[in-house]
Amino acid sequence: MPERPLWRQVFDAVDRRVAGPVEAGARSDVFADALALAWRVQRRLRREAERQSARALHLLNLPAAADVRRLSRQVAALQREVRELSRERER
């Protein structure tokens, strides 16, 4: 068996002690609720930041990411319609 350097032995010993409690923490109810809340808050904050930056860009008559997204949503909708039409044709 290849020898393990001292630093690795120390790391493994710490890992053995820490991994269990950290994993248990990640599975706990408190963490679960915090994570779900963080996800929601992050989503809202991102939307708010985008809304504000879009307002500023629109003042300068520049397109914002939201405008590009609206366009790509329309392209995607068209793609879906084409797919649906080709499915109907195949039936």
Add this chain to the structure above:
Amino acid sequence: MPSLAASDLRERVERDVRRALLRGRNGLRYAAGTSRAKVGQTPKDVVWRRHKAELWRYRNEAEVRFTPPVVVVHSLVSRSYVLDLHPGNSAIAFLLGQGLDVFLLDWGVADEADSGNTLETYVDEYLPAAIATACEAAGTEEVTLLGYCFGGVLALIGLARHPELPVRNLVLMATPVDFAGMSGVTALAREGRLDPDDVLDDTGNVPPEAVEGAFRLLKPTAEAAQYANLWQNLWNDAYIEGYQAMAQWTRDHVPFAGAAFRQTVEHLVRGNELVTGDLVLSGRRVDLGVITCPVLNVMAEKDHIVPLPAAEPLIRLVGSDEADELRLRAGHVGLVAGRSAAKVTLPGIADWIKADSEPTEGT
């Protein structure tokens, strides 16, 4: 003997200096990102394509000695090159070397146009067409279907909804059926703490970062251990190559189509309907009991993504008389990549497939 000890010491110092130099060189290369892993190297041809989904046929430079061909169904959330990581560590290359004709159904990278893809899109539209193409390309009437992870779920649902599909054998690897046995973010969704819509991004899909984050949460300290392994083996070129390929894969997820994700959470995770038998898709009940072909359920005992309790019940749910299990002391990825895969998993799977296959004419 002092002279021996001195030579030992000198050898050790020389080795450590040599390794330190190699560590420095490899570390710089790694940090600069100049030596990216070359993944998915086995030559292949696209034999079928629909929207983002593609069916690849790998070129068998040896000889195809068994029929029917194997159609691998990959997961919806990860890159399929985990099955063909790099030369010397490729499940696909191994199966080819066993004389099998190998196809892989890759779902591609879902974007906004695919956000409306439901489970039916994959199991009713893409899967049957891909199987038909594989039969046609190989000149056979049947295939062996091999599903990995969520690809196994799709293979199961597809076969249950279409028992007429020409599938001779079904192999499922790390396939969750009892979602009550899943932990992490799946448990959050099951308990209603996480709403599927909270995870979807503006494209209507689950972003790859969320998928990656969900996997990381299952073993929060794993990344630190990986870096420790990297530092310890940074002098070893072969190790670095394998590490980079695997590290690239673990950070390289694909978006989960939003509609299919909602169905997965509602029916499979919260309702656990594969086990209860209540799964209804497009007005038709999905009964795993109608699957009667030989089934092999391959499970990894150290799998933290699909733990044993999530994969074990499969044998009881299918209607096959010949339903076998293969349990291995490996992790989720260790089933398909790495030393244990090459030594245990893949030979076991290949032997099982070959036992239920026939030699091709002329062999």
